[in-house]
Amino acid sequence: MATFNKFNSFVEAMAEKVHNLGSDTLKVMLTNTAPVAANTQKSDLTDISAGNGYTGGGTQAVTSSSAQASGTYKLVLADVVFTASGGTIGPFRYAVLYNDTATNKELIGWWDYASSITLQNGETFTWDADPSTGVLQNV
Protein backbone atom coordinates (compact mmCIF):
# COMPACT_ATOMS: atom_id res chain seq x y z
CA MET A 1 0.00 0.00 0.00
CA ALA A 2 1.07 3.49 -0.67
CA THR A 3 2.48 5.58 2.17
CA PHE A 4 0.18 7.18 4.71
CA ASN A 5 0.24 10.98 4.72
CA LYS A 6 -1.19 12.82 7.70
CA PHE A 7 -3.31 15.94 7.52
CA ASN A 8 -1.73 18.34 10.01
CA SER A 9 -5.01 19.29 11.66
CA PHE A 10 -5.67 15.67 12.59
CA VAL A 11 -3.34 15.69 15.60
CA GLU A 12 -5.05 18.73 17.10
CA ALA A 13 -8.48 17.33 16.30
CA MET A 14 -7.51 14.15 18.15
CA ALA A 15 -6.66 16.21 21.21
CA GLU A 16 -9.80 18.34 21.10
CA LYS A 17 -12.55 15.72 20.93
CA VAL A 18 -13.28 16.06 17.21
CA HIS A 19 -12.69 12.35 16.68
CA ASN A 20 -13.85 9.28 18.49
CA LEU A 21 -12.04 6.73 16.37
CA GLY A 22 -13.50 3.94 18.45
CA SER A 23 -17.09 4.65 17.51
CA ASP A 24 -17.22 7.14 14.63
CA THR A 25 -17.82 6.09 11.04
CA LEU A 26 -14.65 6.45 9.00
CA LYS A 27 -14.76 6.50 5.23
CA VAL A 28 -12.35 6.21 2.35
CA MET A 29 -13.02 8.42 -0.63
CA LEU A 30 -11.22 8.57 -3.95
CA THR A 31 -9.99 11.75 -5.57
CA ASN A 32 -7.81 12.76 -8.46
CA THR A 33 -6.91 16.07 -6.87
CA ALA A 34 -3.77 16.07 -4.76
CA PRO A 35 -4.52 16.66 -1.08
CA VAL A 36 -2.16 18.84 0.93
CA ALA A 37 -1.32 18.54 4.61
CA ALA A 38 -3.04 21.87 5.32
CA ASN A 39 -6.46 20.53 4.26
CA THR A 40 -8.73 20.05 7.26
CA GLN A 41 -12.14 18.81 6.21
CA LYS A 42 -13.81 16.81 3.46
CA SER A 43 -15.16 19.92 1.74
CA ASP A 44 -11.56 20.98 1.08
CA LEU A 45 -11.35 18.12 -1.41
CA THR A 46 -13.44 16.90 -4.33
CA ASP A 47 -13.94 13.21 -4.69
CA ILE A 48 -14.55 11.54 -8.03
CA SER A 49 -18.01 11.48 -9.53
CA ALA A 50 -20.48 9.09 -7.97
CA GLY A 51 -21.77 6.24 -10.07
CA ASN A 52 -20.80 2.89 -11.58
CA GLY A 53 -20.24 1.44 -8.13
CA TYR A 54 -18.67 4.45 -6.47
CA THR A 55 -20.79 6.17 -3.85
CA GLY A 56 -20.29 9.89 -3.38
CA GLY A 57 -18.21 10.41 -0.25
CA GLY A 58 -16.69 6.97 -0.51
CA THR A 59 -17.15 3.77 1.45
CA GLN A 60 -16.93 2.99 5.15
CA ALA A 61 -13.72 1.45 6.42
CA VAL A 62 -14.97 -0.81 9.19
CA THR A 63 -13.11 -0.45 12.46
CA SER A 64 -11.64 -3.63 13.85
CA SER A 65 -9.69 -2.21 16.74
CA SER A 66 -9.10 1.14 18.36
CA ALA A 67 -6.91 0.50 21.35
CA GLN A 68 -3.57 1.10 23.00
CA ALA A 69 -0.93 -1.31 24.17
CA SER A 70 1.99 -0.18 26.32
CA GLY A 71 1.11 3.42 25.58
CA THR A 72 0.95 3.13 21.80
CA TYR A 73 -2.44 3.67 20.22
CA LYS A 74 -3.28 1.74 17.05
CA LEU A 75 -6.26 2.02 14.72
CA VAL A 76 -7.01 -1.09 12.68
CA LEU A 77 -9.47 -0.86 9.81
CA ALA A 78 -10.77 -3.38 7.31
CA ASP A 79 -9.80 -3.14 3.67
CA VAL A 80 -12.21 -1.36 1.35
CA VAL A 81 -12.98 -2.76 -2.09
CA PHE A 82 -14.25 -0.56 -4.91
CA THR A 83 -15.86 -2.38 -7.83
CA ALA A 84 -16.74 -0.73 -11.13
CA SER A 85 -20.14 -1.83 -12.33
CA GLY A 86 -21.93 -0.56 -15.41
CA GLY A 87 -19.09 1.76 -16.39
CA THR A 88 -15.79 3.15 -15.22
CA ILE A 89 -14.72 4.57 -11.86
CA GLY A 90 -12.17 7.35 -11.84
CA PRO A 91 -9.66 8.39 -12.76
CA PHE A 92 -8.33 8.71 -9.24
CA ARG A 93 -4.86 8.80 -7.75
CA TYR A 94 -5.49 9.40 -4.06
CA ALA A 95 -7.48 7.64 -1.35
CA VAL A 96 -8.50 9.86 1.55
CA LEU A 97 -9.53 8.69 5.02
CA TYR A 98 -11.90 10.98 6.87
CA ASN A 99 -14.35 10.97 9.75
CA ASP A 100 -17.90 10.89 8.41
CA THR A 101 -19.38 11.30 11.90
CA ALA A 102 -17.39 14.38 12.91
CA THR A 103 -19.15 17.72 12.57
CA ASN A 104 -17.19 18.93 9.56
CA LYS A 105 -16.15 15.50 8.33
CA GLU A 106 -12.60 16.18 9.41
CA LEU A 107 -9.76 14.63 7.45
CA ILE A 108 -7.34 12.06 8.85
CA GLY A 109 -4.87 11.08 6.15
CA TRP A 110 -4.35 10.13 2.52
CA TRP A 111 -2.48 7.71 0.28
CA ASP A 112 -0.88 8.56 -3.06
CA TYR A 113 -0.89 5.77 -5.65
CA ALA A 114 1.65 7.62 -7.83
CA SER A 115 -0.45 7.79 -11.00
CA SER A 116 -4.10 8.01 -11.94
CA ILE A 117 -6.11 4.82 -12.01
CA THR A 118 -9.33 4.16 -13.88
CA LEU A 119 -11.33 1.07 -13.07
CA GLN A 120 -12.95 -0.46 -16.12
CA ASN A 121 -16.33 -2.10 -15.87
CA GLY A 122 -15.98 -5.21 -13.71
CA GLU A 123 -12.60 -4.31 -12.23
CA THR A 124 -11.96 -4.07 -8.50
CA PHE A 125 -9.55 -1.99 -6.48
CA THR A 126 -8.64 -2.59 -2.86
CA TRP A 127 -7.68 0.07 -0.38
CA ASP A 128 -5.37 -2.18 1.53
CA ALA A 129 -5.20 -1.49 5.26
CA ASP A 130 -2.46 -3.28 7.17
CA PRO A 131 -4.06 -5.45 9.88
CA SER A 132 -0.91 -5.72 12.00
CA THR A 133 0.52 -2.20 12.05
CA GLY A 134 -2.88 -0.58 11.67
CA VAL A 135 -3.77 2.44 9.60
CA LEU A 136 -2.17 4.81 12.07
CA GLN A 137 -0.45 4.77 15.42
CA ASN A 138 -0.21 7.41 18.10
CA VAL A 139 2.78 7.10 20.38
Add this chain to the structure above:
Amino acid sequence: MSDTIKDAYDKLVTEKEELLKSIEPLEKIKADKLSAYQVAEKEYKDICTQIKEKTQPRLYDVSVEIAALARMLPNHVKPPVT
Protein backbone atom coordinates in the same frame (compact mmCIF):
# COMPACT_ATOMS: atom_id res chain seq x y z
CA MET B 1 7.90 50.56 47.75
CA SER B 2 6.02 48.01 49.82
CA ASP B 3 2.83 50.08 49.62
CA THR B 4 3.18 50.36 45.88
CA ILE B 5 3.38 46.59 45.55
CA LYS B 6 0.43 46.14 47.91
CA ASP B 7 -1.66 48.59 45.88
CA ALA B 8 -0.82 46.83 42.64
CA TYR B 9 -1.62 43.48 44.22
CA ASP B 10 -4.97 44.68 45.57
CA LYS B 11 -5.84 46.21 42.21
CA LEU B 12 -5.18 42.96 40.36
CA VAL B 13 -7.09 40.91 42.92
CA THR B 14 -10.06 43.26 42.54
CA GLU B 15 -9.86 43.03 38.76
CA LYS B 16 -9.72 39.25 38.94
CA GLU B 17 -12.78 39.13 41.18
CA GLU B 18 -14.67 41.42 38.83
CA LEU B 19 -13.74 39.27 35.85
CA LEU B 20 -14.90 36.13 37.62
CA LYS B 21 -18.13 37.79 38.68
CA SER B 22 -18.79 38.97 35.14
CA ILE B 23 -18.84 35.40 33.84
CA GLU B 24 -21.02 33.93 36.57
CA PRO B 25 -24.18 33.92 34.39
CA LEU B 26 -22.22 32.27 31.59
CA GLU B 27 -20.83 29.68 33.99
CA LYS B 28 -24.40 28.78 34.97
CA ILE B 29 -25.37 28.34 31.31
CA LYS B 30 -22.18 26.38 30.74
CA ALA B 31 -23.01 23.98 33.56
CA ASP B 32 -26.53 23.42 32.19
CA LYS B 33 -25.19 22.84 28.68
CA LEU B 34 -22.56 20.44 29.98
CA SER B 35 -25.21 18.43 31.75
CA ALA B 36 -27.32 18.22 28.57
CA TYR B 37 -24.21 17.40 26.56
CA GLN B 38 -23.29 14.55 28.88
CA VAL B 39 -26.77 13.06 28.58
CA ALA B 40 -26.66 13.34 24.78
CA GLU B 41 -23.14 11.90 24.68
CA LYS B 42 -24.23 8.89 26.72
CA GLU B 43 -27.17 8.29 24.40
CA TYR B 44 -24.87 8.64 21.41
CA LYS B 45 -22.39 6.15 22.84
CA ASP B 46 -25.19 3.71 23.64
CA ILE B 47 -26.32 3.81 20.01
CA CYS B 48 -22.74 3.32 18.83
CA THR B 49 -22.43 0.34 21.14
CA GLN B 50 -25.65 -1.15 19.79
CA ILE B 51 -24.42 -0.74 16.22
CA LYS B 52 -21.13 -2.40 17.07
CA GLU B 53 -22.74 -5.26 18.94
CA LYS B 54 -25.02 -5.99 16.00
CA THR B 55 -22.26 -6.02 13.41
CA GLN B 56 -18.88 -6.63 14.99
CA PRO B 57 -16.72 -8.54 14.60
CA ARG B 58 -18.56 -10.15 11.67
CA LEU B 59 -18.69 -6.95 9.60
CA TYR B 60 -14.93 -6.60 9.86
CA ASP B 61 -14.35 -10.26 9.02
CA VAL B 62 -16.66 -10.04 6.00
CA SER B 63 -14.86 -6.91 4.78
CA VAL B 64 -11.49 -8.64 5.08
CA GLU B 65 -12.77 -11.75 3.29
CA ILE B 66 -14.25 -9.65 0.50
CA ALA B 67 -10.91 -7.89 0.05
CA ALA B 68 -9.03 -11.20 0.04
CA LEU B 69 -11.31 -12.60 -2.64
CA ALA B 70 -11.24 -9.36 -4.62
CA ARG B 71 -7.46 -9.66 -4.93
CA MET B 72 -7.95 -13.09 -6.49
CA LEU B 73 -10.41 -11.85 -9.10
CA PRO B 74 -9.00 -11.69 -12.63
CA ASN B 75 -10.02 -8.07 -12.99
CA HIS B 76 -8.40 -6.85 -9.80
CA VAL B 77 -6.40 -3.68 -10.35
CA LYS B 78 -3.17 -3.35 -8.41
CA PRO B 79 -1.99 0.18 -7.78
CA PRO B 80 1.34 1.12 -9.34
CA VAL B 81 4.39 0.44 -7.22
CA THR B 82 5.38 3.65 -5.47
